[in-house]
Every structure is written in C-alpha cells, then in structure tokens.
Amino acid sequence: xxNGDFDxxxxxxxxxxxxxxxxxxxxxxGFLALxxxxxxxxxxxxxxxxxxxxxxSSATLGHQKMTVVTHALExxxxxxxxxxxAVTTTLVDTLxxxxxxxxxxxxxxxxxxxxxxxxAEILARLAALDSGETGENASARDDxxxxxxxxxxxxxxxxxxxxEPAEKARVQEALAMGLQPVACRIQFDQDSAMPSVRAYxxxxxxxxxxxxxxxxxxxxxxxADQVTDHLDVLLLTSDSPAEIRTGLAQxxxxxxxxxxxxxxxxxxxxxxxxxxxxPEERRAPEPAREEASSGNGGGGRNGRYGRTVRVxxxxxxxxxxxxxxxxIDRTRLYQVLTRLEAERAGDEVxxxxxxxxxxxxxxxxxxxxxxxxxxxxxxxxxxxxxxxMVRDLAQKLGxxxxxxxxxxxxxxxxxxxxxxxxxxxxxxRNAVDHGIEPPEERVRKGKARTGxxxxxxxxxxxxxIIVIEDDGRGIDPEQVRAAAVRKGLLSEEAARRMPDSEVIxxxxxxxxxxxxxxxxxxxxxxxxxxxxxxxxKLNGSVEIRTQVDKGTRFRVKLPLTLAxxxxxxxxxxxxxxxxxxxxxxxxDRIPVSDIxxxxxxxxxxxxxxxxxxxxxxxxxxxxxxxxxxEPEELYVVIVSVMGRQAGIVVDxxxxxxxxxxxxxxxxxxxxxxxxxxxxxxxxDVAIILDIPGLLESLPADQTHSETAWVx
Amino acid sequence: xxxxxxxxxxxxxxxxxxxxxxxGADIAVVREVCPLQRVTRVPRTPAYVEGVTNLRGRVxxxxxxxxxxxxxxxxxxxxxxxxxxxxxxxxxxxIVDAVLEVARVPEKAIEPSGSLVHGVDxxxxxGVAHVHDRLVILLDLAQVxxxxxxxxx
Numbered sequence: 093x094x095n096g097d098f099d100x101x102x103x104x105x106x107x108x109x110x111x112x113x114x115x116x117x118x119x120x121x122g123f124l125a126l127x128x129x130x131x132x133x134x135x136x137x138x139x140x141x142x143x144x145x146x147x148x149s150s151a152t153l154g155h156q157k158m159t160v161v162t163h164a165l166e167x168x169x170x171x172x173x174x175x176x177x178a179v180t181t182t183l184v185d186t187l188x189x190x191x192x193x194x195x196x197x198x199x200x201x202x203x204x205x206x207x208x209x210x211x212a213e214i215l216a217r218l219a220a221l222d223s224g225e226t227g228e229n230a231s232a233r234d235d236x237x238x239x240x241x242x243x244x245x246x247x248x249x250x251x252x253x254x255x256e257p258a259e260k261a262r263v264q265e266a267l268a269m270g271l272q273p274v275a276c277r278i279q280f281d282q283d284s285a286m287p288s289v290r291a292y293x294x295x296x297x298x299x300x301x302x303x304x305x306x307x308x309x310x311x312x313x314x315x316a317d318q319v320t321d322h323l324d325v326l327l328l329t330s331d332s333p334a335e336i337r338t339g340l341a342q343x344x345x346x347x348x349x350x351x352x353x354x355x356x357x358x359x360x361x362x363x364x365x366x367x368x369x370x371p372e373e374r375r376a377p378e379p380a381r382e383e384a385s386s387g388n389g390g391g392g393r394n395g396r397y398g399r400t401v402r403v404x405x406x407x408x409x410x411x412x413x414x415x416x417x418x419x420i421d422r423t424r425l426y427q428v429l430t431r432l433e434a435e436r437a438g439d440e441v442x443x444x445x446x447x448x449x450x451x452x453x454x455x456x457x458x459x460x461x462x463x464x465x466x467x468x469x470x471x472x473x474x475x476x477x478x479x480x481m482v483r484d485l486a487q488k489l490g491x492x493x494x495x496x497x498x499x500x501x502x503x504x505x506x507x508x509x510x511x512x513x514x515x516x517x518x519x520x521r522n523a524v525d526h527g528i529e530p531p532e533e534r535v536r537k538g539k540a541r542t543g544x545x546x547x548x549x550x551x552x553x554x555x556x557i558i559v560i561e562d563d564g565r566g567i568d569p570e571q572v573r574a575a576a577v578r579k580g581l582l583s584e585e586a587a588r589r590m591p592d593s594e595v596i597x598x599x600x601x602x603x604x605x606x607x608x609x610x611x612x613x614x615x616x617x618x619x620x621x622x623x624x625x626x627x628x629k630l631n632g633s634v635e636i637r638t639q640v641d642k643g644t645r646f647r648v649k650l651p652l653t654l655a656x657x658x659x660x661x662x663x664x665x666x667x668x669x670x671x672x673x674x675x676x677x678x679x680d681r682i683p684v685s686d687i688x689x690x691x692x693x694x695x696x697x698x699x700x701x702x703x704x705x706x707x708x709x710x711x712x713x714x715x716x717x718x719x720x721x722e723p724e725e726l727y728v729v730i731v732s733v734m735g736r737q738a739g740i741v742v743d744x745x746x747x748x749x750x751x752x753x754x755x756x757x758x759x760x761x762x763x764x765x766x767x768x769x770x771x772x773x774x775x776d777v778a779i780i781l782d783i784p785g786l787l788e789s790l791p792a793d794q795t796h797s798e799t800a801w802v803x
Numbered sequence: 804x805x806x807x808x809x810x811x812x813x814x815x816x817x818x819x820x821x822x823x824x825x826x827g828a829d830i831a832v833v834r835e836v837c838p839l840q841r842v843t844r845v846p847r848t849p850a851y852v853e854g855v856t857n858l859r860g861r862v863x864x865x866x867x868x869x870x871x872x873x874x875x876x877x878x879x880x881x882x883x884x885x886x887x888x889x890x891x892x893x894x895x896x897x898i899v900d901a902v903l904e905v906a907r908v909p910e911k912a913i914e915p916s917g918s919l920v921h922g923v924d925x926x927x928x929x930g931v932a933h934v935h936d937r938l939v940i941l942l943d944l945a946q947v948x949x950x951x952x953x954x955x956x
Contacts, residue, residue: 412860415860419857419859419860460860667843667844711846712846712847713846713847714846754861754862755862756845756855756862756864757855757862757863757864757893757894757895758891758893759852759864759866759893759895759948760845760848760852760855760864763845763846763847763848764847765846765847766845766846766847768862769843769845769855769862770862771857771860771862775841775857776841776843776857777841777842777843777854777855777856777857777862778843779843779845779846779855
C-alpha cells in the first residue's frame with residue numbers, strides 16, 4: 093500500500109485547512125484572553141482542545157513538523173491548565189510565536205511549498221517553558237495524563253482491543269483487498285432528544301459507504317436505546333473521510349468529532365509511512381485516540397461549529413445568478429398568465445397555473461433572500477485579527493493600551509469586508525503608533541496609564557459606520573500647519589489663515605506625515621491619503637475629529653452594498669418605495685382637515701408636537717393622473733433622524749420586510765433622498781429612501797420639535 | 804479565423820433602430836439585449852434616465868437612448884428592446900426601438916460622420932458606416948454613457 097495512507101484528496105486538504113483555521117483562531121482568541129484575563133480554566137480547556145485537535149489532524153495529514161510543534165505546545169498548555177505554569181509575558185509571547193509557526197505550516201499544506209521554517213527554534217522556546225516546571229520531564233508524560241480532561245467513566249480511546257478475532261480477521265482481509273479501515277467518532281448534540289435515532293441514522297449512512305465492522309455501542313444496543321453521547325464506528329471503506337463526512341452531514345443533531353484512517357489494528361507494519369513518524373507515534377499512537385479525548389468535552393464545540401458549513405463564495409455568486417434567472421422566468425410566466433387570464437378566465441388550467449405560479453413566486457423570493465443573507469458576514473471575521481496585531485504593535489512600541497471592540501456582529505457583504513481590511517488596519521496602527529502616548533507621558537499628563545482604542549461598528553441608516561477612536565495625544569493643528577508649510581503644501585500665510593478644522597484635514601493630503609522619523613509601523617510612505625482613497629473607492633467616506641491630548645476619532649462610513657435592512661414598504665402612484673424601519677417612529681392616518689400651514693409649510697400636530705409634512709409625491713415630482721383627487725385621510729409615516737421629525741405622506745402602506753440595498757449604479761450616481769434600490773419579491777425594483785437626505789431638504793427650523801408655540 | 808485576422812480591423816456592430824435611423828454600437832460593449840421589462844422610475848434624475856430595472860438580480864440603470872441623444876421620444880412597441888452596455892464593469896440598459904442584427908464592418912469602411920448626422924450631438928458619434936446600403940450611425944457608448952454620469956453626479 094506504500095504511501096496509500098497519505099493519499100489525500102484535495103478535499104481532505106481543504107477540510108484540514110478549514111479546520112486548522114478554526115483551531116488557530118480559537119488559540120489566538122484564547123491566548124489574547126489569557127494575557128488579558130489570566131488563566132481561566134474554561135478558556136484553557138478550549139485552547140488545549142484546539143491544539144489537541146490540530147495535532148491529531150496534522151498527524152493524519154502526515155505533516156510532521158506541525159505535529160511536533162503542536163505536541164510541544166500541548167505540553168505547555170497542559171501544564172498551564174493544571175496550574176503548573178504561570179501566565180507570564182514570555183509565555184504569552186512564546187505562545188503567539190508558536191501560533192505564527194503553526195500558521196506558516198498551515199500555509200505549507202495549503203500551497204504545497206516548504207516554508208523553510210525550522211521547528212527547532214520554537215520547540216526550544218516551548219521546551220524552555222515546559223522545563224520551567226520543576227522536576228518532571230515533560231516528554232516523559234504520556235497521554236494518560238489527558239485522562240484528567242475526560243469525563244469520568246468514558247473510555248477515551250477507540251476500543252479496538254475488544255474486536256473479536258473474526259472481526260480482526262475481517263479487517264486484515266479488507267486491507268488486503270485495498271479497503272481502508274476508517275475510524276469515526278460521532279458526537280450527538282447535547283440537546284438531541286433522540287440520540288439513539290441519530291445513531292441509527294448515522295449507522296445507516298456509514299453502511300452506505302462501506303462495511304461497518306463494529307460500532308460502540310453496537311447496533312443492537314442502539315436499537316435498544318442504549319447510547320451515550322457518542323458513537324464510535326470502525327468502517328471498512330474505499331471512500332475518503334471527506335466523502336463519509338459529507339454523507340453524515342445529512343443526519344441532524346450530530347457532529348463528526350473525528351474521522352480518519354484507523355490505526356492500531358496491526359496494519360501499520362504494512363504502511364511504511366507510519367514507521368517514519370515513529371518517535372511521534374509512540375507518544376500519540378493514533379490520531380483517533382487523541383481526537384477522541386477532545387471530542388468528549390466538546391459541548392461548546394458542538395454549539396459553536398456544529399450547525400454551520402463552509403461554502404465557497406463563488407458558489408454563492410453562482411446561486412445568486414441562477415436565482416436571478418429564475419426571477420426573470422417567473423416574470424415571463426406571469427406575463428403568460430395575464431394573457432391566459434384575459435383569454436380564458438375561470439378556466440381550470442389557468443387557475444392551476446395561477447396558484448402554482450404564486451407558489452413558485454414565493455419560493456423564488458425566499459430563495460433569493462436566503463442566498464443574499466448567506467453572503468453577509470459579521471464584521472467579527474475581520475475584527476478578530478486586530479487584537480493580535482494591536483497587541484504585538486503596542487508591545488513593540490512600548491505602549492500600554494487596551495483595544496475595545498464593539499458591534500462586531502454588524503453584518504456587511506463579504507466583498508466590502510475584504511476591501512475594508514487594509515484601511516482599518518492602517519488607522520488602527522496609526523492610533524497605536526501616533527495616537528496613544530507612552531505610559532510615562534500619559535501619567536505625566538494625568539491620564540490613565542493604559543490607553544484605550546475603541547473599534548466600533550454600527551448601522552446608521554443605510555450605512556455601516558466604523559469608528560476608530562483613541563484617547564491619545566490627538567493631532568495638534570499647529571504641528572500640522574508647520575508640517576504643511578515645511579512640505580510646501582501651503583504658504584505660511586495660507587496656513588495661518590486656514591481654520592483649525594480645515595488644517596486637520598490636511599493629513600489626508602498625499603505625502604503628508606507629521607512624524608519625521610520613519611518607524612517601521614506606519615511611516616512607510618503609505619499615508620492616510622491611501623486610506624482615504626481606498627475608502628472612497630468603496631463609495632465610503634472617512635472623517636476625523638481630534639482634540640489635543642484628548643484623542644482622535646476616525647469615522648469611516650461605508651455603504652452596505654448588499655446589506656439587508658428592514659424596511660416599510662409604501663406605495664405612491666403604483667410604485668413601491670421602501671422606508672428604512674429604523675428611522676420610522678410611527679405610522680398614522682390623519683384627516684386632511686388636520687393639516688395646518690405654518691410659514692407656507694404644511695404641518696400637523698401630534699401630541700403637542702408640530703411635525704412638518706413631506707408629501708412624497710411632491711418631493712419626487714410624481715405625476716398624478718388627470719382627475720386625481722386627494723383622499724380625505726392621508727397615510728403619514730412619521731420618521732425621525734437625529735432629533736428631527738417629519739411626516740412622509742404616501743398613498744398606501746404595503747407592509748414591512750427585509751430588503752437588500754443595491755446601489756443605483758455609477759451612471760445614476762448619488763441622488764439626494766435616495767439610498768438605493770432593492771429587488772422585490774415579484775422581481776420589480778423598488779426605490780429605498782434615504783431619510784436623512786430627504787429631511788435635509790426641509791428647512792432646519794421646521795424639523796425641530798417646536799412645542800413652544802403650539803399650545 | 805485566420806482569414807479575418809489577415810483582413811484585420813473588422814468591427815462587429817450591434818445595429819439598432821431609433822426612430823427612422825439606424826445606429827450601431829461595438830459588440831464588445833453591448834453585453835446583451837433583452838425584451839423591454841418593467842423599469843422603476845428613479846425620482847430626481849434627468850429625464851433621459853428611464854429608471855432602474857432588475858437584470859437577473861442586479862439593479863441596473865436604464866437610459867432612454869432617444870432622449871439621451873436628444874431625439875424625439877417615441878412610444879414603446881413590441882419590438883422595443885433594452886440593450887445592455889457594460890463599461891468599466893458597470894452595466895447600463897439602453898432603450899432602443901428595435902435591435903436588427905449584428906453586422907460586420909471593416910474598420911476602413913467607417914467614415915467620419917461629418918455633416919451627415921443631424922440631430923445627434925457629434926461628440927457621441929464615432930462615425931458612420933454603410934450596412935446593406937443603409938447608413939448606420941456608430942455611437943461611442945463610452946462617451947454617451949460617461950457624459951451622462953458626469954452630468955448627474
């Protein structure tokens with residue numbers, strides 16, 4: 093069989109990479125928490141599990157360097173977990189360095205190219221930590237120590253030893269036939285109401301993929317409802333673990349805790365590749381066994397990953413296009429239906445077609461919505477790489493600071509997230525490098541020793557706002573003036589006359605930098621002008637507010653592009669408009685006779701407040717058909733933005749729902765009062781109103797609450 | 804193919820009709836032609852912006868090409884089409900009275916428009932060509948659509 097054991101498909105590698113990414117992320121988050129909050133048992137358990145899982149899967153993959161490093165890491169983590177090591181800066185630094193090495197190895201697997209990174213250095217550093225523990229030689233520990241992490245009363249390893257001789261013979265036979273023994277552990281969701289049913293289903297699926305030699309619990313036990321929280325299976329198959337995993341994905345409420353070649357069945361002797369990994373193998377006889385222990389404590393893991401799958405974005409794009417085609421065809425069918433109805437109304441065929449089309453219509457819309465949602469990612473995916481970066485940078489520059497992240501659940505289309513990464517990174521670096529003062533300076537100024545950087549995302553109307561704020565030294569307009577003059581951007585005279593607020597904005601000029609020393613942090617010639625340009629490329633904007641010794645605040649405003657908002661749908665002369673629900677205060681129906689005129693403007697009084705009316709038909713210059721008569725009661729949507737209220741008069745209310753904002757395109761460009769468009773369920777395009785923009789067209793004094801002169 | 808290459812510089816034109824005249828646009832720019840479908844008016848835009856429409860899940864602006872070129876407006880007929888142009892990754896639909904054919908015109912046969920073209924702003928015209936003995940006015944869509952952007956923004 094030779095290297096058959098490592099005959100990995102691309103799919104296997106992909107699965108590994110995805111998993112590795114997850115584990116590395118868990119570790120990174122964990123290490124950061126470790127540094128900030130000290131050793132929290134639960135956190136440590138999570139990190140340990142991640143390292144453990146990675147060790148198992150890298151061993152399966154045969155990436156020995158990764159296995160060796162994760163193993164050493166695991167030793168250190170184990171001691172931490174048991175309180176035999178204290179959390180120190182050196183320790184955390186080493187852990188991060190280790191993480192970097194592992195990241196490099198993951199890339200090696202991804203690209204198939206050797207990075208040339210020797211594990212020796214990091215192994216030495218880890219070993220130094222490890223030996224910090226008195227007496228015991230870490231490498232002498234065996235995995236029995238892991239038993240402590242396992243729930244009592246459960247065997248950690250796959251119970252091969254309990255195979256019947258006939259079963260062992262069957263395995264040998266299968267090996268000879270070129271089948272692989274595959275071990276699989278299936279973990280049931282903790283809240284699964286019927287694990288035995290799930291176990292039975294899983295066994296059925298596995299039987300489709302090959303021959304189930306034996307399962308623990310056995311099929312009889314499963315049928316008798318005697319199951320614990322997991323099911324171990326030994327399968328003889330020619331399918332890859334990934335294929336089996338895919339098959340198992342159809343069974344609800346389970347998670348494949350581990351799947352891979354089963355070792356320890358006396359088959360290794362025939363598989364040369366295993367022998368090469370002998371030293372490692374002795375400590376970790378089977379990845380299966382390793383992994384088994386991580387699966388046991390995996391309640392949290394189930395909760396976090398058990399219900400998600402990864403999907404290529406291209407696939408989503410394709411799906412989106414396909415649905416688009418469906419929408420068009422649906423529209424066509426409707427046209428046919430309209431003709432049918434005109435020609436043969438009441439006909440049975442027409443009726444059937446009508447109801448079928450209505451159903452197709454709903455389904456298509458639902459499909460479209462769901463796929464669009466699937467493209468959205470919480471900003472968390474981007475934000476989570478910042479703590480590490482900020483931490484490293486702060487340490488390098490001798491800054492003492494904390495990074496506060498808020499609103500990471502805010503969703504943004506994936507493509508925007510990708511594009512915004514670099515500009516945000518740059519602004520954060522700026523905050524660490526130029527914003528936050530060294531601790532001594534802060535203390536001298538009477539500020540808290542620890543600086544604070546806030547990274548916050550939020551929805552605002554039809555935009556995403558990302559704020560990066562520091563409580564550092566701020567930007568001194570005088571320094572900016574001096575620098576601008578020195579760099580020849582302004583004459584001395586012009587600089588003197590320019591107001592401070594404008595002077596600050598000079599920092600966006602190409603080639604402008606107030607620090608003369610070139611630090612390798614943020615002074616490499618890539619200036620804020622590039623940041624601004626990149627943000628504007630996304631149709632966004634960035635503003636700065638700063639105060640000397642108080643801090644600096646960058647406010648990045650981004651369009652949602654594909655972001656979904658809840659909107660009230662109203663109609664006006666047969667056309668549907670969407671009003672973002674977050675600015676809607678209430679909906680009212682007022683008699684025309686209640687409308688008063690104040691300073692030539694229509695207003696009405698609601699609970700003592702004067703609310704100006706904004707007739708959408710007039711604002712948008714909508715042509716009314718001849719003989720149009722105004723109804724006696726008007727639908728008014730009362731909106732409020734930043735304390736300004738207005739009542740928008742519309743013809744009718746349609747309902748509310750989630751809409752996906754799409755830009756009108758560069759050809760039309762920005763239209764005041766319009767945020768974009770959306771595609772409705774029937775394929776028609778509806779216009780989304782930009783309420784702040786609309787209110788701006790009202791005189792300011794009209795939109796403030798003017799209670800005083802009413803009563 | 805080799806034969807074409809030797810003759811070189813053949814322009815493929817999408818030939819469409821606006822009123823009584825024939826117009827042509829480079830096929831590389833015209834992405835597709837679709838039947839006239841529902842277009843939603845966008846308030847506060849110039850008259851030649853017909854609105855926006857749903858092209859397979861994408862919202863694209865639609866221009867009334869007659870108005871855009873300063874020609875008299877005409878009614879929609881069963882042969883009315885939306886020709887979708889793509890420039891710099893942005894798609895724009897153009898309402899035309901009919902799409903007739905894709906014609907192959909040697910680059911040499913394209914003449915400067917001179918005084919032949921009436922009514923249409925000269926900056927939008929790349930030249931004229933004869934196709935089946937009829938005069939086809941070649942539009943420079945980059946110009947037609949870019950200028951529109953500038954005016955609106």
